[in-house]
Amino acid sequence: MADALFWHRLHFGFTVTYHYLFPQLTMGLSFLILLFELKAYRSGSALHDEAARFWARIFGVNFAVGVVTGIPLEFQFGTNWARFSQFAGGVIGQTLAMEGMFAFFLESTFLGLFLYGGKRFGPRLHLLSAAALWAGSWLSGYFIIATNAFMQSPVGHAVGPDGHLHLADFWAFVLNPWAIWQYLHNMTASVVTASFVVAGVGAFWSLSGRHREHASLALRTGVIAGLVASCLMVFPTGDRHGKLLAEKQPATLAAMEGLFESSAGAELAIIGQPNVQQRKLENPIVVPGMLSFLVYGSFGSTVTGLDRIPRDQWPDNIELLYYAYHVMAGLGTLFIALMALSAIQLRRRRLEQTRPLLWALMLAMPFPYIATTAGWMTAELGRQPWLIYGLMRTADGTSPQVSAGNTLFTLIGFSGLYLVIGILFLYLVGRDILHGPGAGHPQVVPAAAGLAGEAG
Amino acid sequence: MEALWFAIVAGMLAVYVVLDGFDFGAGFLHLHVARTDAERRSVLAAIGPVWDGNEVWLLAGGGALFMAFPAAYAIGFSGFYLPLMLLLWVIILRGLAIELRGHVSDPLWAAFWDATFALGSTLIAVVLGAALGNVVRGVPLDATGSFHIPLFDSFWPSARSGVLDAYTVLVGVFTLVALGGHGGLYLAMKTEGPVYGRSLRAARLLWLIAAGLFPLVTWATMEVAPELPVTASHRPLVWLLTALLVGAATTLAVGLLRGRPGLGFVGSAATLFTLLGTAAAARWPVLLRSSLGPALSLDAHAAATTQHGLRVALTWTLVGLPLACGYFVFLARLFRGKVRLEPHG
Numbered sequence: 001m002a003d004a005l006f007w008h009r010l011h012f013g014f015t016v017t018y019h020y021l022f023p024q025l026t027m028g029l030s031f032l033i034l035l036f037e038l039k040a041y042r043s044g045s046a047l048h049d050e051a052a053r054f055w056a057r058i059f060g061v062n063f064a065v066g067v068v069t070g071i072p073l074e075f076q077f078g079t080n081w082a083r084f085s086q087f088a089g090g091v092i093g094q095t096l097a098m099e100g101m102f103a104f105f106l107e108s109t110f111l112g113l114f115l116y117g118g119k120r121f122g123p124r125l126h127l128l129s130a131a132a133l134w135a136g137s138w139l140s141g142y143f144i145i146a147t148n149a150f151m152q153s154p155v156g157h158a159v160g161p162d163g164h165l166h167l168a169d170f171w172a173f174v175l176n177p178w179a180i181w182q183y184l185h186n187m188t189a190s191v192v193t194a195s196f197v198v199a200g201v202g203a204f205w206s207l208s209g210r211h212r213e214h215a216s217l218a219l220r221t222g223v224i225a226g227l228v229a230s231c232l233m234v235f236p237t238g239d240r241h242g243k244l245l246a247e248k249q250p251a252t253l254a255a256m257e258g259l260f261e262s263s264a265g266a267e268l269a270i271i272g273q274p275n276v277q278q279r280k281l282e283n284p285i286v287v288p289g290m291l292s293f294l295v296y297g298s299f300g301s302t303v304t305g306l307d308r309i310p311r312d313q314w315p316d317n318i319e320l321l322y323y324a325y326h327v328m329a330g331l332g333t334l335f336i337a338l339m340a341l342s343a344i345q346l347r348r349r350r351l352e353q354t355r356p357l358l359w360a361l362m363l364a365m366p367f368p369y370i371a372t373t374a375g376w377m378t379a380e381l382g383r384q385p386w387l388i389y390g391l392m393r394t395a396d397g398t399s400p401q402v403s404a405g406n407t408l409f410t411l412i413g414f415s416g417l418y419l420v421i422g423i424l425f426l427y428l429v430g431r432d433i434l435h436g437p438g439a440g441h442p443q444v445v446p447a448a449a450g451l452a453g454e455a456g
Numbered sequence: 457m458e459a460l461w462f463a464i465v466a467g468m469l470a471v472y473v474v475l476d477g478f479d480f481g482a483g484f485l486h487l488h489v490a491r492t493d494a495e496r497r498s499v500l501a502a503i504g505p506v507w508d509g510n511e512v513w514l515l516a517g518g519g520a521l522f523m524a525f526p527a528a529y530a531i532g533f534s535g536f537y538l539p540l541m542l543l544l545w546v547i548i549l550r551g552l553a554i555e556l557r558g559h560v561s562d563p564l565w566a567a568f569w570d571a572t573f574a575l576g577s578t579l580i581a582v583v584l585g586a587a588l589g590n591v592v593r594g595v596p597l598d599a600t601g602s603f604h605i606p607l608f609d610s611f612w613p614s615a616r617s618g619v620l621d622a623y624t625v626l627v628g629v630f631t632l633v634a635l636g637g638h639g640g641l642y643l644a645m646k647t648e649g650p651v652y653g654r655s656l657r658a659a660r661l662l663w664l665i666a667a668g669l670f671p672l673v674t675w676a677t678m679e680v681a682p683e684l685p686v687t688a689s690h691r692p693l694v695w696l697l698t699a700l701l702v703g704a705a706t707t708l709a710v711g712l713l714r715g716r717p718g719l720g721f722v723g724s725a726a727t728l729f730t731l732l733g734t735a736a737a738a739r740w741p742v743l744l745r746s747s748l749g750p751a752l753s754l755d756a757h758a759a760a761t762t763q764h765g766l767r768v769a770l771t772w773t774l775v776g777l778p779l780a781c782g783y784f785v786f787l788a789r790l791f792r793g794k795v796r797l798e799p800h801g
Contacts, residue, residue: 064555068548074515078533079540089526090761097523100516101776108512109783112505167765399534401604410541417545428559
């Protein structure tokens with residue numbers, strides 16, 4: 001039996017990764033739905049209204065799975081990471097509690113109204129609830145990112161007489177620069193995911209000759225939003241995030257770039273495999289000086305390599321970190337290329353006749369999920385061996401009395417349950433996409449019936 | 457400041473029990489009070505718009521506990537590792553049942569999720585009660601500041617007993633019965649026709665059983681935590697809450713006997729809230745009672761974060777909590793009145 005630390009890490013890693021497949025769509029989609037709603041409200045466009053309703057249904061299933069898979073995360077801080085919670089609860093408890101108070105109440109109140117309240121309560125309240133849902137989910141994202149940012153680059157805290165962390169400066173903690181750039185990077189990524197899904201579904205309808213008008217609208221919206229968001233991923237959000245990384249976590253930057261030796265005019269590895277034992281990058285294809293330029297704005301600057309970092313502060317899985325980062329960055333580049341090509345064809349009004357491009361858009365749907373997951377793996381593996389950077393090692397944060405066997409047991413339990421949820425999810429969403437927008441859905445939602453109730 | 461946060465956390469968790477309690481109760485009664493598909497949809501329609509918001513009180517209360525008393529959160533949650541994980545799985549399945557049932561109109565699909573909803577709600581109500589029982593009875597918290605507790609060991613309450621023993625099971629059953637009565641009143645308030653009649657009858661029966669169990673639960677509580685009545689009798693707040701409890705229970709009884717579910721529901725909500733409030737007020741300042749001896753218990757002063765952290769959190773709570781209550785009132789007003797179903801399809 002591997003030691004408990006390994007299972008605790010895999011347990012949280014698995015449940016949080018699975019959970020985040022759903023919010024990354026709902027956060028981005030709530031923004032696109034709000035755009036549809038605004039257009040429908042202003043111009044009275046029936047097409048936009050129908051599109052908003054269709055995406056609201058996809059949103060609803062995603063949101064439900066996101067809610068139920070999110071609850072275990074708040075529990076796991078205490079169940080699996082008790083020493084961490086006790087050590088840092090006085091600081092990160094603030095943002096986690098604020099998320100409940102300011103975001104969850106807002107979201108849960110307006111969710112039912114938004115999903116089923118259209119007919120019953122009129123267009124204004126519907127628009128209001130779409131906006132509230134968008135605000136709630138983006139607020140929720142901020143509190144979580146601020147919590148993570150504290151673990152990546154702790155600020156605003158003090159060490160108390162009991163050895164635990166305490167809040168010293170609330171605003172420094174909440175407005176952590178790391179949180180701001182990571183938040184913008186992450187929320188842009190959620191718009192990328194939503195745009196690719198909207199464009200991909202549009203491409204599917206277009207290729208299969210269904211819902212012509214809706215296919216065009218989905219393609220147009222998805223491609224434009226996708227191009228803008230994909231570009232914002234790289235600049236400024238990714239760029240600024242990388243510069244913060246060089247400043248706060250040089251070990252992470254060196255490991256994810258596979259930079260074993262410090263060098264002036266550091267090369268940017270496009271392809272290559274890190275060999276950690278021999279401390280070199282195998283079969284590399286590199287761009288000379290590029291890494292120095294990206295980090296410091298000059299081709300001659302010195303970038304710290306792993307050789308200048310004590311061995312016990314290296315991330316503990318450099319290979320996975322390196323691959324995760326390169327998958328994210330590589331996919332990000334491809335996203336810009338795909339969306340730029342599509343945008344050109346869209347502008348020439350040729351997109352729906354360019355079948356290879358439609359195929360590419362349809363098949364690209366899973367890739368933003370992969371890129372986002374790889375991005376978060378980069379952030380979390382890069383933080384190792386620290387749980388809170390420089391303050392607490394991951395190995396010191398677990399619950400001492402929860403054994404490896406118990407953790408493996410519940411990990412298997414979650415895996416089985418989440419497999420079933422995944423199958424149900426794909427079935428329900430697949431059915432909705434096949435059916436497409438418009439009337440005649442086979443769906444009777446219980447809460448919808450509730451909204452049919454008479455007032456007073 | 458610790459006392460204030462003890463009250464806020466206890467209050468939020470009590471609100472959670474009152475709110476999510478009625479939808480657990482509705483789930484417990486679901487298969488009994490609603491027999492046809494239309495009736496079952498009306499039960500789900502009655503809780504559909506609100507259950508998610510009700511559950512947020514657990515997350516918000518848990519978050520407040522984490523922030524204000526990190527040690528209690530860490531020691532309690534890791535000590536109850538397995539029971540909490542099992543509870544999570546049930547919470548997940550029950551949530552899916554409510555949300556997914558309506559997505560496919562097929563009798564087998566509906567029957568499966570109806571049963572999942574009913575069984576899940578019943579289990580959660582019992583486990584919630586058993587959890588409360590564990591908090592009252594205490595856990596084997598030792599000098600290292602942690603504890604390990606089996607699911608069950610000696611069934612008669614002692615320092616060796618596990619999560620489930622005679623006392624915690626008794627509290628679990630009491631909770632199920634009381635929340636069943638509470639949920640029955642909610643359904644009676646929100647529905648018409650046969651569901652209304654059956655719900656009201658079930659509420660009367662269940663609250664009658666709960667009233668019968670109450671002296672037993674009270675006696676058993678004094679047996680497992682003999683210090684409680686001693687500390688409680690010196691606290692004016694406990695006396696005040698007890699007086700309110702009597703008033704709430706009277707309102708509940710009047711509502712039940714006169715067949716006025718709205719009045720009864722207000723009474724049962726107030727009864728549950730003041731009952732939990734009385735227990736919390738009597739327990740102050742102990743957060744985790746050690747069954748190995750009072751000196752080993754974890755109290756609010758030892759578990760709390762700094763005064764500065766608590767003050768900052770109080771500032772934003774004074775903004776956030778009224779907002780949350782505002783949303784809740786807004787939603788309740790929007791959905792006031794009885795549920796009426798649209799024709800199927």
